[in-house]
Amino acid sequence: MISFFLKRLLLLIPVFLAVSVVIFMIVHLVPGDPIDNLVQINSSPEQKAALAARYGLDKPLYQQYAIWLGKALTGDLGDAIILRRPVSDLIAQNLPHSLSLGALALLFSTVVGIAAGVLAAIYKDSWIDRVTMTLILLGSTVPSFWLGLLLIMLFAVQLGWFPVSGARSWDALILPVLTIGLGGVALVARVTRVAMMETARKDFVMMLHAKGVPPWQIELRHVLRHALLPVVTILSLRIGWILGGAVTVEFVFARPGLGSLLITSLNQRDYPVVQGALLMLAIAVMLGTLLGDIVQAAMDPRVRERIK
Amino acid sequence: MALLSVQDISVSIGVLSPLESVTFEIDKGEILGLVGESGSGKSLTAMCVMGLLPRIGGTITKGAIVFDGRDLTRLPELELRRLRGKRIALISQNPMTSLDPIIRIGAQIDQVSTLHLGLSAEAAKARSLELIAQLRIPEPAAIHRAYPHQLSGGMKQRIVIAMALAADPDLIVADEPTTALDVTIQAQIIQIMAELVRDRGLALMLITHDMGVVAQACDRVVVLYAGRVAEMNVIGEIFAAPKHPYTRELIRCIPRLGQEPGSLKGIPGVVPSIVDYPEGCRFNPRCSDAQALCRERKPALERKSTGLAACHFSEA
Numbered sequence: 001m002i003s004f005f006l007k008r009l010l011l012l013i014p015v016f017l018a019v020s021v022v023i024f025m026i027v028h029l030v031p032g033d034p035i036d037n038l039v040q041i042n043s044s045p046e047q048k049a050a051l052a053a054r055y056g057l058d059k060p061l062y063q064q065y066a067i068w069l070g071k072a073l074t075g076d077l078g079d080a081i082i083l084r085r086p087v088s089d090l091i092a093q094n095l096p097h098s099l100s101l102g103a104l105a106l107l108f109s110t111v112v113g114i115a116a117g118v119l120a121a122i123y124k125d126s127w128i129d130r131v132t133m134t135l136i137l138l139g140s141t142v143p144s145f146w147l148g149l150l151l152i153m154l155f156a157v158q159l160g161w162f163p164v165s166g167a168r169s170w171d172a173l174i175l176p177v178l179t180i181g182l183g184g185v186a187l188v189a190r191v192t193r194v195a196m197m198e199t200a201r202k203d204f205v206m207m208l209h210a211k212g213v214p215p216w217q218i219e220l221r222h223v224l225r226h227a228l229l230p231v232v233t234i235l236s237l238r239i240g241w242i243l244g245g246a247v248t249v250e251f252v253f254a255r256p257g258l259g260s261l262l263i264t265s266l267n268q269r270d271y272p273v274v275q276g277a278l279l280m281l282a283i284a285v286m287l288g289t290l291l292g293d294i295v296q297a298a299m300d301p302r303v304r305e306r307i308k
Numbered sequence: 309m310a311l312l313s314v315q316d317i318s319v320s321i322g323v324l325s326p327l328e329s330v331t332f333e334i335d336k337g338e339i340l341g342l343v344g345e346s347g348s349g350k351s352l353t354a355m356c357v358m359g360l361l362p363r364i365g366g367t368i369t370k371g372a373i374v375f376d377g378r379d380l381t382r383l384p385e386l387e388l389r390r391l392r393g394k395r396i397a398l399i400s401q402n403p404m405t406s407l408d409p410i411i412r413i414g415a416q417i418d419q420v421s422t423l424h425l426g427l428s429a430e431a432a433k434a435r436s437l438e439l440i441a442q443l444r445i446p447e448p449a450a451i452h453r454a455y456p457h458q459l460s461g462g463m464k465q466r467i468v469i470a471m472a473l474a475a476d477p478d479l480i481v482a483d484e485p486t487t488a489l490d491v492t493i494q495a496q497i498i499q500i501m502a503e504l505v506r507d508r509g510l511a512l513m514l515i516t517h518d519m520g521v522v523a524q525a526c527d528r529v530v531v532l533y534a535g536r537v538a539e540m541n542v543i544g545e546i547f548a549a550p551k552h553p554y555t556r557e558l559i560r561c562i563p564r565l566g567q568e569p570g571s572l573k574g575i576p577g578v579v580p581s582i583v584d585y586p587e588g589c590r591f592n593p594r595c596s597d598a599q600a601l602c603r604e605r606k607p608a609l610e611r612k613s614t615g616l617a618a619c620h621f622s623e624a
């Protein structure tokens with residue numbers, strides 16, 4: 001299990017390098033010279049050159065990349081140009097907000113999605129199945145920013161149950177979590193339902209009935225366990241999606257977080273911050289897939305066999 | 309009184325009628341063979357006895373299945389469930405797919421005795437280890453911890469047999485228990501199974517398409533053809549004096565030692581499709597004795613000098 005973990009971690013290194021190149025290049029691919037955005041309109045070429053030297057922008061690209069990556073690996077992501085603070089500080093300040101939002105949204109999607117999927121599968125073709133699946137269809141077609149605005153209008157503005165924006169109290173988390181998580185609920189529920197119904201047709205399930213195992217035990221202890229395998233896969237892929245969702249949702253709800261930081265610094269062309277925030281998001285996505293692989297291996301002995 | 313008495317049952321699945329007036333009995337301690345080519349309705353008969361027919365969308369439209377004095381066709385599902393695994397156990401056709409692939413072998417055997425005998429986890433494990441050993445599987449403790457994919461087909465089928473024995477049933481229904489296995493271990497598995505069943509005085513309904521298996525293990529045989537009983541008799545009589553032309557063909561097709569490979573011929577013609585069974589005797593298109601009457605009237609299952617047969621022209 002540990003060697004499996006290390007192997008997967010090693011496999012992530014080339015992915016990480018490729019992603020870091022892309023993130024680094026973004027700065028150089030967007031139109032406009034970063035320096036132009038730094039200096040005053042009327043500064044002299046000498047002033048520009050001095051600035052470029054200060055940020056290392058006078059060196060060849062590959063050297064700039066090597067320096068940036070080398071420092072990034074030690075936790076030094078440079079200084080923010082506009083905010084004039086170490087990028088790592090800004091990330092440390094904003095990351096917990098995004099993590100709690102993302103983790104809660106993931107938890108919400110998982111728990112509610114699985115419960116809905118199980119209900120729909122067990123009561124398939126009854127009204128419970130139809131109602132659940134209709135809600136799920138609605139949930140998966142509504143864009144999250146629109147849903148967020150809708151939730152704000154209804155629960156925050158009209159009913160006043162929750163704060164409209166910010167992150168000062170815990171209940172400010174509820175609407176953002178709902179906004180990001182509902183799409184995930186729909187996805188998880190659909191996958192759970194289909195996987196349960198497919199598993200229920202397997203020979204071993206008939207054998208369990210022949211053993212006299214009560215149906216609820218068959219559904220929950222055997223069929224659901226199998227159905228969770230594809231659910232884990234899509235959940236680990238969903239982590240990136242949820243973080244992407246966090247970016248827009250933090251913006252809609254004016255919450256602090258990596259997403260807000262990213263959008264603000266993009267608008268201000270504060271590239272060290274953009275690079276740092278993107279790098280963190282990429283790492284989170286990679287760790288998410290790694291986590292998914294580990295959970296999968298823990299749940300399925302056949303996967304463990306394959307990776308030996 | 310017989311332990312199990314299947315009385316004149318007919319089955320429908322949607323518009324199909326795959327079983328028609330099937331009748332037979334199994335006594336305590338008896339091994340009954342249920343033989344027939346693929347599609348003759350053997351598995352469906354097993355499903356009826358297990359009370360699992362509704363799970364595949366079928367219903368028993370006629371007749372009764374009396375087990376130990378109770379008609380299973382009238383028993384509520386909860387009662388049936390208490391019989392399944394405890395008093396009537398199933399050994400299924402494909403050991404590769406009949407175990408839960410992500411649960412340890414041991415837990416799957418333990419499940420039966422904790423469920424039906426109320427054993428504690430430790431007691432169930434001890435019992436499973438004993439059963440595994442009785443099936444002549446080396447290193448029971450290691451097997452108890454293993455997962456299904458780590459075992460060969462033959463080993464898995466032994467585990468399924470252990471599972472069937474775990475709650476001390478009175479009747480075991482084995483649906484082609486060796487068909488999916490390597491030829492070289494088929495006889496061995498049948499042997500082990502028959503021995504264990506005899507030692508414990510259990511009744512076994514052994515489903516097979518192979519008359520060789522019948523000869524090896526059974527006391528009595530029911531021959532099924534296209535959803536109807538063609539013949540029924542004790543083992544000696546069946547082989548010495550088969551009454552039904554179909555039984556004769558089945559016996560002719562047993563592979564024999566020293567036979568040229570490839571010289572073995574199947575029964576001429578094909579099993580008729582369920583959607584268009586022939587009129588009269590369903591065997592008539594393939595029967596060398598068939599006459600005009602066979603195409604018009606269905607032969608009744610009648611008492612002969614020994615046993616029962618459903619043929620217009622079988623001698624006494």
Ligand SMILES: Nc1ncnc2c1ncn2[C@@H]1O[C@H](COP(=O)(O)OP(=O)(O)O)[C@@H](O)[C@H]1O
Pocket residue numbers: 321324326344345346347348349350351352353364365582
């Ligand atoms: N679930 C089902 N739905 C419809 N027809 C079925 C079903 N199961 C079996 N049958 C039909 O019933 C007949 C008997 O099947 P089966 O009992 O499986 O035969 P056997 O086990 O002797 O090979 C076959 O013609 C088969 O096509």
Ligand code: SF4
Pocket residue numbers: 552553554589590591592593595596597598599602607618619620621622
């Ligand atoms: S009834 Fe006729 S067709 Fe049927 S088995 Fe007897 S002889 Fe053959």
Ligand SMILES: [Mg+2]
Pocket residue numbers: 350351352483484
């Ligand atoms: Mg069959």
